[in-house]
Amino acid sequence: MQSAPPELASSALDAAPDAMIIIDASGVIRFANRQVSALFGYPHDDIIGRRVEHLMPERFRERHLAHRQSYTHSVRVRPMGIGLDLFGQRADGTEFPVEISLSPIEDGNKVLVAAAIRDVSDRKRAEAELIAARRAADRANQGKSRFLATASHDLRQPLQTLSLLNGNLRRLLVEPEAAQILAQQEMAIGAMSRLLNALLDISKLESGAVKPDPSDFAVNALFEELRLEFASLADNKGLGFKVTPSDVWIYSDRSLVEQILKNLVSNAIKYTRQGWIALRCLCESPSSVRIEVIDTGIGIPADQLHHIYDEFYQVEGSPDSSEGYGLGLSIVQRIVTLLDVKLGVQSEVNKGSVFALSLPAGHGQAVGHVPRKSAERPVRPAPDQAHVLLVEDHAGVREATRMLLRSEGYQVTAVASMAEALAHAAKNPRLDLLVTDYHLQHGETGMQVIEALRRTLHRPLRALLMTGDTSSAVNALPRDPHLRIASKPINAEQLLATLRELQHV
Known part of the structure; x- marks a missing residue:
C-alpha cells in the first residue's frame, strides 16, 4: 500500500476540527495545524520551533517537563492528565480548559508525539452551571423540608392544646348537655386533625421533601x-x-x-x-x-x-x-x-x-x-404516687397537658427546656415518667432530653415522646421498651392510655 503524499497528509491535519501539534523527544513543536493558531492566537510560524510548554500556563511548565520525559520512555495512545484539570494559555495570556490526547508516531529511529488539543470551555461552563443548579435545587428542597417540618409542628400545636383542653372539660363537666357539646367539639377537632395531616402529607410528597x-x-x-x-x-x-x-x-x-x-x-x-x-x-x-x-x-x-x-x-x-x-x-x-x-x-x-x-x-x-404494644390493662395510677416530668416549650400545650395529668392524679412538674428538666431531676431523682415534645427551643430535641435524663438518673426512665413532625428523621428514631412515640395532636384518652401502659413496662 502506498503512503499518502506529504501534502495530502498536511491538508488532512489542517482540516481536523481539533488543534493538533507534533513534538519531538525534546518537546519542540515540529508541526502545528491551522486550528492551533486559531486556538492559541499565535501566527503559525511563531509556534513552530517553540517548546510545547510555551502553550501552557507558567505554573504547570516545570511539572510538565517531568511528565513529558516519563511519557517518552513509555509511549502509547492515551489521554493526557487523566483525572486532572488541564489548561492552555493563549498569546494574550488568558487561560482556558483543554482536553489532550497523545499518540506516538515512529519516524525512523526517532519517536514523535502527536497531541490533539480541544477547547472544553463550553462544556466546563455547562458542567459548572449544572452543579450550581443542582446545589440551588438542593438548597430549595432543604428549605422546603425545613418549612414543612416547622409548619407541621406549629400547626399541630394549637390542635394539641384544643384536644387536651377538651379532655379536661369532659372530666369536669358531667351535665348531659355539656357532655354532648364536648363530644361534638371532639369530633370537630378530630376532623381538623385528619384534614391537616392529609394536606401536610400531600405537600411533603409534592415538594420532594420525602425521600x-x-x-x-x-x-x-x-x-x-x-x-x-x-x-x-x-x-x-x-x-x-x-x-x-x-x-x-x-x-x-x-x-x-x-x-x-x-x-x-x-x-x-x-x-x-x-x-x-x-x-x-x-x-x-x-x-x-x-x-x-x-x-x-x-x-x-x-x-x-x-x-x-x-x-x-x-x-x-x-x-x-x-x-x-x-x-x-x-x-x-x-x-x-x-x-x-x-x-x-x-x-x-x-x-x-x-x-x-x-x-x-x-x-x-x-x-x-x-x-408497639397495645394498652390492654388501663390501670389508673393511685394519686400522688406517679411523678411525671413534662418538658414542653409551647406554653399552651404545656399548661393543657399539666392540667390533664393532674386531673388524673399524677404529680406533675412542667418545664420548658432540657436545662430545667436536668435541674429538676438533680433535685428530685424519683421520677416515674417523662413526657416531652420532640422539637424544643434552641435546636434541642426530646430525644436529647430523654438521653440526658437517663444518664443523670442512671436508669432507663420511661418516656413518651410527642411530636408534630412526621419526617423520616422521626420515623428513624431508635425504639426501646421504655419509650413510646406519639404523633400530635394526640387526644386525652390516647395520652393517658399510653402513660398507663408505660407504667407497667
Missing part, C-alpha cells in the same frame, strides 16, 4: 401494628378484622409502606357497612410479594375506578362521607409513584374491593422493627 429509605423488614411485625391500631375501630362498627400471619420479608421504605396500608385499611373500614376487612401477604415470585387489603364493603362502580385517586374525590354512597375528605387514596398514589411499586384494585358494587400492593421481596436477616 425513600429502603431496607429489609418483616411483614408480620407491620401487620401486628396495623392490627393493634385498627382492630378496635373495626369492632366499633361491628366488623371483623382478619390479619393473616406471614413470614415474608419486604425490601422497601417501611414507614411509607405503612402509610399506604394505613390509608387502605382506614378506607376499607370507612366504606364497609357489614362483614369484614382482611389483610394478607402473598408471594408473587421469588423477587416480588403482594399485600392485599380486602373488604366486603359497598364496592366501587367501574365508571368511578379511574377517579378514586383524584384529590377530594369520594365514592358515591359512602356511609361516612362526612368523616373524610377524599385525600387518602391521592396520598397513596403519590407514595406508590415515589416507591416505584404497583398498586392494583378490583371491585364489585355491593360485594367489596381488593387493593393489591406489589413490592420487592426482602431477606429475613434485617434488624426487626419492634411493634
Whole structure:
C-alpha cells in the first residue's frame, strides 16, 4: 500500500476540527495545524520551533517537563492528565480548559508525539452551571423540608392544646348537655386533625421533601401494628378484622409502606357497612410479594375506578362521607409513584374491593422493627404516687397537658427546656415518667432530653415522646421498651392510655 503524499497528509491535519501539534523527544513543536493558531492566537510560524510548554500556563511548565520525559520512555495512545484539570494559555495570556490526547508516531529511529488539543470551555461552563443548579435545587428542597417540618409542628400545636383542653372539660363537666357539646367539639377537632395531616402529607410528597429509605423488614411485625391500631375501630362498627400471619420479608421504605396500608385499611373500614376487612401477604415470585387489603364493603362502580385517586374525590354512597375528605387514596398514589411499586384494585358494587400492593421481596436477616404494644390493662395510677416530668416549650400545650395529668392524679412538674428538666431531676431523682415534645427551643430535641435524663438518673426512665413532625428523621428514631412515640395532636384518652401502659413496662 502506498503512503499518502506529504501534502495530502498536511491538508488532512489542517482540516481536523481539533488543534493538533507534533513534538519531538525534546518537546519542540515540529508541526502545528491551522486550528492551533486559531486556538492559541499565535501566527503559525511563531509556534513552530517553540517548546510545547510555551502553550501552557507558567505554573504547570516545570511539572510538565517531568511528565513529558516519563511519557517518552513509555509511549502509547492515551489521554493526557487523566483525572486532572488541564489548561492552555493563549498569546494574550488568558487561560482556558483543554482536553489532550497523545499518540506516538515512529519516524525512523526517532519517536514523535502527536497531541490533539480541544477547547472544553463550553462544556466546563455547562458542567459548572449544572452543579450550581443542582446545589440551588438542593438548597430549595432543604428549605422546603425545613418549612414543612416547622409548619407541621406549629400547626399541630394549637390542635394539641384544643384536644387536651377538651379532655379536661369532659372530666369536669358531667351535665348531659355539656357532655354532648364536648363530644361534638371532639369530633370537630378530630376532623381538623385528619384534614391537616392529609394536606401536610400531600405537600411533603409534592415538594420532594420525602425521600425513600429502603431496607429489609418483616411483614408480620407491620401487620401486628396495623392490627393493634385498627382492630378496635373495626369492632366499633361491628366488623371483623382478619390479619393473616406471614413470614415474608419486604425490601422497601417501611414507614411509607405503612402509610399506604394505613390509608387502605382506614378506607376499607370507612366504606364497609357489614362483614369484614382482611389483610394478607402473598408471594408473587421469588423477587416480588403482594399485600392485599380486602373488604366486603359497598364496592366501587367501574365508571368511578379511574377517579378514586383524584384529590377530594369520594365514592358515591359512602356511609361516612362526612368523616373524610377524599385525600387518602391521592396520598397513596403519590407514595406508590415515589416507591416505584404497583398498586392494583378490583371491585364489585355491593360485594367489596381488593387493593393489591406489589413490592420487592426482602431477606429475613434485617434488624426487626419492634411493634408497639397495645394498652390492654388501663390501670389508673393511685394519686400522688406517679411523678411525671413534662418538658414542653409551647406554653399552651404545656399548661393543657399539666392540667390533664393532674386531673388524673399524677404529680406533675412542667418545664420548658432540657436545662430545667436536668435541674429538676438533680433535685428530685424519683421520677416515674417523662413526657416531652420532640422539637424544643434552641435546636434541642426530646430525644436529647430523654438521653440526658437517663444518664443523670442512671436508669432507663420511661418516656413518651410527642411530636408534630412526621419526617423520616422521626420515623428513624431508635425504639426501646421504655419509650413510646406519639404523633400530635394526640387526644386525652390516647395520652393517658399510653402513660398507663408505660407504667407497667
